[in-house]
Amino acid sequence: MPRSSSVIPCLRYADPGAAIRFLTEAFGFVEKLVVPSPDGGGIIHAELVTGEGEARGMVMLGGDRAFFDMRLPKQAGGVTDCLYVVVKDADAHCARARAAGADILEGPLDRDYGSREYVARDPGGYLWDFGTYDPWADPA
Template sequence: MTDTGTAAPTISPALLYDDAQAAIRQLTEAFGFTRSALYESEDGVVLHAELVYGNGMIMLGSRGRDGVFDQAMAQAGPAAVYVVVEDTDAHHARAVEHGAEILMPPTDQEYGSRDYMARDVGGNIWSFGTYAPKGPEITA
């Protein structure tokens, strides 16, 4: 993706994983995210990590740490996240090369996007495609 600057995103999905280290590996290797922050306990438990893709970011950590967020998420199901990519087919090929579970191959959508869908090691659903929703209009 083209670098669009360093402005912090105003919305960042936060996900918890049973094996956050495996999630970070998959998200960076198979899906092309870049790790921008990683905070671990002395025994290697991921307390907080930030991964970026383009001008978007996700935050993630390890399940079972017994904090307020962990308790609130205890009964939550998997999340679904959509990520805009420049080349759906190339992105899909990278994911396949790294063993990602593909739920839908690259498919042309009626609304003009080309998307594919995958499941990560935590059961979350990731859609990658060319559809770029228009953000809110910014007025000065």
């Protein structure tokens, strides 16, 4: 079974360009596709990837234009979700994120279920949980 997921989170940011810069610098995402707005005044869609081989993941993002009932965390008055990303070395990943200005809320620490992880908030207000627990891995 492939380890990549067909579920792709989609996030909205007030400044998608700044979000892309932060997510690539702090969390190590890589730009796959960035679609500028026709007037050149912003970004209407972007796809960022992480991981390698079969263990790749993606987030899509866009601006704060109306999209059904989606709200930015600040508009909604809080965050209702957290994105979990599998990483090989949570301590090194956290150090990179901290150096890039990420708001580290917890960790790195060891969880009861065997994961080493940390939680960070990005400038858009979203919560990210980076950990070594890999739900796709074969049990030992």
